[in-house]
Structure formats: C-alpha cells, structure tokens
Amino acid sequence: MQFYRFFPLFAALALTGCMAAPAGGPAARANADLQAPPGLASFDVGATLAPSARLPGNTELARDFLELTFQLESGRTLPRFTRFQEPITLTLAGAVPPNAGQEIAGLLAMLRSGAGIDIRQQGPGPAAIVVEFLPRREMQALVPNAACFVVPGVSSWQAYRAARGSTATDWAMLAGRSQVAVFLPSDVAPQEMRDCLHEEIAQALGPLNDLYRLTDSVFNDDNFVAVLSPRDLLMLRLTYAPELRNGMSEAEVAAALPAALARINPAGGSIATPAPATPTPRAFQAALDAALSSSAAPTRRLIAAQSAVEIATGEGWHDARAGFAWFALGRLSASTDPARARRALLQADAIYRALPGAAIHQAHVRMQLAALALSSQQPGEALLLADSALNAAIAAENPALVATLHLIRAEAYAALGNTAAAAAARLDSARWAGYGFGSQAAADRRAAEVAALATGTRHN
Structure with a gap:
C-alpha cells in the first residue's frame, strides 16, 4: 500500500517527508545516476543486520503471516488469499531514472534467490x-501523503486516475492477482527510490x-527497515508456497501453514x-498518523504523539x-522542549535496545540524541x-543516516x-x-543543518 517516508531529521526540524533534492530540480536530475557508495552492502540474502537473520519460531511466523495477509x-x-501465478513479469514505465534498472535487477535477484x-x-x-515513475508533485497532487504506493487492477497512472475509488482497485474484490501497478516518484534520491521499490514490490507480490x-x-509503517530482511523474504517465500492457493480462506491458510513452515523453516519448530x-x-x-502528518499544525502533531x-x-x-x-514524541518535542525530547528518546532507546532485530531503530534514536547533545554544546x-x-x-544499508552521523561527528570533532x-x-x-540525499544541494542543506545545531542557530 502506501509508503510514508519517515527519514530521521534533526530534532530542531519538523517531522516531515524525505530530505531529498526538490522535486524536479536540476540537481536531482543531474545526480540521478549516482550509485551506491563503497561499503554499502549488496542486496544479498542475509546482508542486512545480523539480528534480523535470527528468525522467530514458526508459531510466531504463522501468526504474523495471517495478520499481514488477511488485513x-x-x-x-480480506476474504481470501491472493497471489500471482508464476512466472511473474515486471516492466518499468514513465520517466525511469537512469539507476532504476540496477536497483530493480538487484531486488529481483534477491526475490528469486531469497524468496x-x-x-x-x-x-x-x-x-x-x-x-x-512520475514527478513527485504530480503523484502527490492525487495522493498527498504517500511517497509511493501500489494499486491492483490497473497498469498505468492514467488508468489509475480513471479507476480510483472503484471496485477495480479494491484488494478485497480480487480472486487472484494478475495486474498490479506500483507508482514511484522519478525525481528523488536513489535511496528513496530503492526503499520504495523494496516495500511496494514486496506488497505487490x-x-x-x-x-x-x-x-x-x-512491513512496518515506521520505515526504519529500508530493504527486505530475511524475515520479509520468508514471508514472501511462504506466500508462494505450493501448500497455498488463490481463494483460500484464512482458516484454510492457517491449516496449511504448519506443513509449509516446517518445510521452509525447519529450525522454527512445530506450530x-x-x-x-x-x-x-x-x-x-490514528494518533501516529496525525503525528506524522506534514500538513497538520505542530501543536496538533505534538498532542497526537503524546496520545x-x-x-x-x-x-x-x-x-x-x-x-x-516515544521516538515520535521526542522528535516533535525537540525544538520547544529539549529536556522532554531527551527523556522521550531515552525511553525509545531503552525499548529498542531490548528488542531483537531493532539495532537500526536504536541507531535512529541515537542520531536524534546526538543532535540534541550537539545543540546543547556537549560534543x-x-x-x-x-x-x-x-x-x-x-549494516542496514541506510546511506542518508550514515552521512548524517558523519556530519554530527565532524561538528563534534571541530568543537573539541x-x-x-x-x-x-x-x-x-x-x-x-x-x-x-540525491544531490549536492541536498547534501549541503543537511550539512548546514548540522552546523546550525553545533552553533546554536536555527537553520531555515
């Protein structure tokens, strides 16, 4: 469905969309062929953070699969189970960015080998x-809060505009999947495009x-995990298991899962x-939706996060x-009440530290805490x-976060x-x-934001 972009911005800034280059700007187009930097993990199965590879037991996986699949x-x-009949074909259309082919090739190889x-x-x-692919401005004029999204029953943006809101685009009406369209912005940073491709194609499948x-x-709207994890690949492998078929009810799928999971994940034990x-x-x-809404007033967002x-x-x-x-509350409190923000972020840090597979979540929290420390002259x-x-x-393949952390380190070292x-x-x-970030201009803006934190000035 809809991918709500939630990049980790600084505590002094509003909780809003991706900090990529401005939609359609020349810098975005000039840098559209940027490749992944040295050190960025390839899309090999198991390349994501090590704790993710420790899959839960089959009882938990079966419960998650049913909740993910039938709601x-x-x-x-949803009244019935649906999937594509293999083999599945995929094509690119619209204003395809130059590096999209490489991203798609890596993702499809991952789906073939891992799922x-x-x-x-x-x-x-x-x-x-x-x-x-289409300009972000055009896409969000119709679907304002989505960075990218997937729709059944159509094969083009024009067809979606004509069929929007009809039963043709209703997942609950499907007997099986035969035609799905994924819509992505053509004028964003390579990382945002990659993240959208991973989530939306996974949900299309x-x-x-x-x-x-x-x-x-x-499969989590917090968007901390950006690329398909071993757990996600197992969910997709299970979706295309021979034990399942189009049209099965939730009870029928539940009855088939023990045998399928015993075969796919024998280490997970019996269900x-x-x-x-x-x-x-x-x-x-609803409270989190309001807290993340870029169109809502700051006070309303803060109240929603507290709720x-x-x-x-x-x-x-x-x-x-x-x-x-707690993370959202900390983010939204930072510009008006840094002490409250720090308390909230420390709560989030403690929770994530105790959860398996949440190292990237903790990294996002610690970036926010580092920004607060920098702004309070604690280099x-x-x-x-x-x-x-x-x-x-x-390890989580998040270059925007890595670049931001290095900028904080730079300002801290300079202060020291x-x-x-x-x-x-x-x-x-x-x-x-x-x-x-997608462009030098966007990278420069992020560097200026970090520098403003270090000097205690507000960057606009």
Whole structure:
C-alpha cells in the first residue's frame, strides 16, 4: 500500500517527508545516476543486520503471516488469499531514472534467490507488475501523503486516475492477482527510490498489511527497515508456497501453514496454538498518523504523539509500537522542549535496545540524541552517540543516516578542537551523501543543518 517516508531529521526540524533534492530540480536530475557508495552492502540474502537473520519460531511466523495477509492497513479484513501465478513479469514505465534498472535487477535477484519467486523484468509492454515513475508533485497532487504506493487492477497512472475509488482497485474484490501497478516518484534520491521499490514490490507480490509491532521488517509503517530482511523474504517465500492457493480462506491458510513452515523453516519448530498478538487499537494508528502528518499544525502533531505514548503505556507495551511512539514524541518535542525530547528518546532507546532485530531503530534514536547533545554544546556526548550508531546504519544499508552521523561527528570533532578528525568525518559523509540525499544541494542543506545545531542557530 502506501509508503510514508519517515527519514530521521534533526530534532530542531519538523517531522516531515524525505530530505531529498526538490522535486524536479536540476540537481536531482543531474545526480540521478549516482550509485551506491563503497561499503554499502549488496542486496544479498542475509546482508542486512545480523539480528534480523535470527528468525522467530514458526508459531510466531504463522501468526504474523495471517495478520499481514488477511488485513489491510485500514483495518479491513480480506476474504481470501491472493497471489500471482508464476512466472511473474515486471516492466518499468514513465520517466525511469537512469539507476532504476540496477536497483530493480538487484531486488529481483534477491526475490528469486531469497524468496524463491520466479519473477523477471521484461521490456516495455504488458506485464503483471508495472512500475511507473512520475514527478513527485504530480503523484502527490492525487495522493498527498504517500511517497509511493501500489494499486491492483490497473497498469498505468492514467488508468489509475480513471479507476480510483472503484471496485477495480479494491484488494478485497480480487480472486487472484494478475495486474498490479506500483507508482514511484522519478525525481528523488536513489535511496528513496530503492526503499520504495523494496516495500511496494514486496506488497505487490505478497502481504498487504503493515504492523507497528514488527521490528526487522519493511512491513512496518515506521520505515526504519529500508530493504527486505530475511524475515520479509520468508514471508514472501511462504506466500508462494505450493501448500497455498488463490481463494483460500484464512482458516484454510492457517491449516496449511504448519506443513509449509516446517518445510521452509525447519529450525522454527512445530506450530503450537499461539497466544494472539496484542491488538493495536485504531486510536493508536490514528494518533501516529496525525503525528506524522506534514500538513497538520505542530501543536496538533505534538498532542497526537503524546496520545500515542499514552495509549502504548496504558496497553503495557514494551515493543516496537511503544518505541516508535516515544521516538515520535521526542522528535516533535525537540525544538520547544529539549529536556522532554531527551527523556522521550531515552525511553525509545531503552525499548529498542531490548528488542531483537531493532539495532537500526536504536541507531535512529541515537542520531536524534546526538543532535540534541550537539545543540546543547556537549560534543563529547554527541560523538559517542554518533559512533555507537554507525555500524547499525551501515549494516542496514541506510546511506542518508550514515552521512548524517558523519556530519554530527565532524561538528563534534571541530568543537573539541580536532580539525583533522573533523575533516576526515566530512569526507566520510560525502561518500554516502550522494546516494542518500540525491544531490549536492541536498547534501549541503543537511550539512548546514548540522552546523546550525553545533552553533546554536536555527537553520531555515
């Protein structure tokens, strides 16, 4: 469904969309062929953060699969199981960026080897999955809050505009999947394009829901995990298991999962009757939606984040839902109440530290804490926090976060009087910035934001 871009911005800035180059700007087009920097992990199965490779037991995986597969993010339930019939074809359309082909090739190879899905790219023309690129401004004029999204029953942007809101684009009406379109902006940083491709093609192929309680998964609206994890690949492999077929009910799929999981994940053990996952109230989802809304007033967003924290606390959660609620509150409090922001971020850090597969989540939190430390003239603490987040950011293939952490390190070293280390950190940032931010202008803006934190000035 919809991919809500949630990049880690600085505490002094509003919680909003991706910090890529301006839509359609010349810098974005000039840098559209930027490749991944040296050191960025390739899209090999198991290349993501090591804790993600430790899959949970089959009882938990079966529960997650059913919840991901038979519900939509809106809360609607789906009456039947659907998937494509293999082999699956995919084509690119619209204003295709120069580096899109390389990203698609890596992703499809990952899906074939890691999920066992027979999917191939073909040239222009009819295909089961059409990935169409169009200017961000045009896309968001119709769907304002989505950075990218997937729709069934259409093969082009024009067809989607004509069929929008009809039963033709309703996932619940499908008997099987035969035609799906993925819509992505053509004028964003390479990293944002890659992240969109991973999540939206995964949902075109398989699970349609997102669950805030998951950590090591792209099927989570917190968007901390940017590329398909081993857990996600297992969910997709399970979607195309021979034990399942189009039209099965949830009960029929549940009955087939023990045999399928025993074959696919023998280390996961036999399936017991699982305790149901703690349900996520719709009020929590609504509160986070309001907190993340770039169109809402800052005060309303802060109130919404506080509401999400109160719901998580009242439910007794100590999982990724609670961590994200505290993280959002910390982000939104930073410009008006740094002390409150720090307390909230430390709560998020403690929660994520205790969760398997949440090292990248903790890295995002520590970047925010490092920014707060820098802005309060504590360069030593800022340096320690940034250093503690670097390995996780690199392992999770997040160049924008890596580049930002190096910028914080540079300013911290400069404040400590170590000019040589500051210069080296700036060079390290530059290695990652092109892929992460999409243009020199965008990278320069991020560097100016960090410098403003260090000097205690507000960057506009």
